[in-house]
Amino acid sequence: xxxxxxxxxxxxxxxxxxxxxxxxTGNLSVRDGRDGxxxxxxxxxxxxxxxxxxDVPVVGVDGEQRDGAMKPSSEVPMHASIYEREDxxxxxxxxxxxxxxxxxxxxxxxxxxxMIVAVGKRVPVAEYAPYGTDELAANIVxxxxxxxxxxxxxxxxxxxxxxxxxxxxxxxxxxxxSLARLYLQTRAAGLEPATLSDxxxxxxxxQFESYGQ
Ligand SMILES: [Zn+2]
Numbered sequence: 575x576x577x578x579x580x581x582x583x584x585x586x587x588x589x590x591x592x593x594x595x596x597x598x599t600g601n602l603s604v605r606d607g608r609d610g611x612x613x614x615x616x617x618x619x620x621x622x623x624x625x626x627x628x629d630v631p632v633v634g635v636d637g638e639q640r641d642g643a644m645k646p647s648s649e650v651p652m653h654a655s656i657y658e659r660e661d662x663x664x665x666x667x668x669x670x671x672x673x674x675x676x677x678x679x680x681x682x683x684x685x686x687x688x689m690i691v692a693v694g695k696r697v698p699v700a701e702y703a704p705y706g707t708d709e710l711a712a713n714i715v716x717x718x719x720x721x722x723x724x725x726x727x728x729x730x731x732x733x734x735x736x737x738x739x740x741x742x743x744x745x746x747x748x749x750x751x752s753l754a755r756l757y758l759q760t761r762a763a764g765l766e767p768a769t770l771s772d773x774x775x776x777x778x779x780x781q782f783e784s785y786g787q
Contacts, residue, residue: 580604580614581630588622595668601647608663617644648706655711664740666747669732672755677727685770688778694723702729
């Protein structure tokens with residue numbers, strides 16, 4: 575079976591989508607290495623716990639399905655385009671409610687908390703286009719490039735997070751969602767959220783580089 579490990583990861587982590595996004599609206603993918611030419615992606619239109627590794631679709635970066643018993647997510651063009659960026663090993667897409675509330679307002683997430691540096695100094699919002707289209711994929715890639723971010727909101731749609739591996743992409747999806755919630759709750763309380771300066775964010779980035787075991 576091709577991409578056996580990547581497909582196993584899709585099966586293992588798909589259930590985490592259920593906690594992040596309503597219904598079956600999310601999808602995730604894992605690339606064959608950080609520069610591979612194919613990826614394993616969640617199948618379309620089935621519950622997250624109803625498939626095994628052999629069902630998981632394998633799609634080339636050209637968008638063509640190569641293997642797997644089930645059809646891939648309708649957001650294949652988005653995943654394929656984002657994999658043109660270097661060092662992206664996994665992608666998570668959700669309609670998680672707090673991030674999507676910001677996306678509906680067509681507002682980006684500013685640096686209101688130091689944890690934002692997990693995905694950049696801000697989370698931009700990509701211009702709306704119909705789901706599943708190449709145009710939407712291009713808008714998302716452009717927004718992430720311009721903001722030098724690994725995540726982007728999508729106008730009137732949701733959130734996309736990329737990372738070197740799937741565990742990190744899911745972890746950062748949770749970070750962005752909780753920051754979007756903090757931001758909107760602060761505003762809902764009638765308070766004005768303050769933002770960190772570029773210098774303060776640079777210091778956090780240095781601290782993050784030396785953090786860990
Ligand atoms: Zn979507």
